[in-house]
Amino acid sequence: MPKNGIVFIIYQSILPFFLTTITLLIHALTLKRFPKSVGGQLAGFAAPLSIGFVVDAAGGSFFSVARLLVGCVFSASWLFSA
Secondary structure, three states: OOHHHHHHHHHHHHHHHHHHHHHHHHHHHHHHHOOOHHHHHHHHHHHHHHHHHHHHHOOOOOHHHHHHHHHHHHHHHHHOOO
8 A cells, every 4th residue: 555545544533532622622712602592592593494495406396395304303312321
C-alpha cells in the first residue's frame, strides 16, 4: 500500500473523534447562549420547510412524510428509552 493510502486510513480513523467533539461543542454553546424558547421557534420554522421538501422530493406523496415521521418517533423512543 502506498504511503498516501496509509496516511488516508490514519486520518479517516482519527476524524470521527474530532467531528464528534466539534458537534457536541457547537450544540452546547448554542444551548448556553440562546434562551430556551429559541429551539421551539427554530423548529416551528424548519418543520414546515422540511416536510414540504420531503413531499416535493417524493413527487407530491404524503405517504413518504408519514413513514419519515413514524421512523422519527420510533428512533426517538429507542434513543431516549434509557
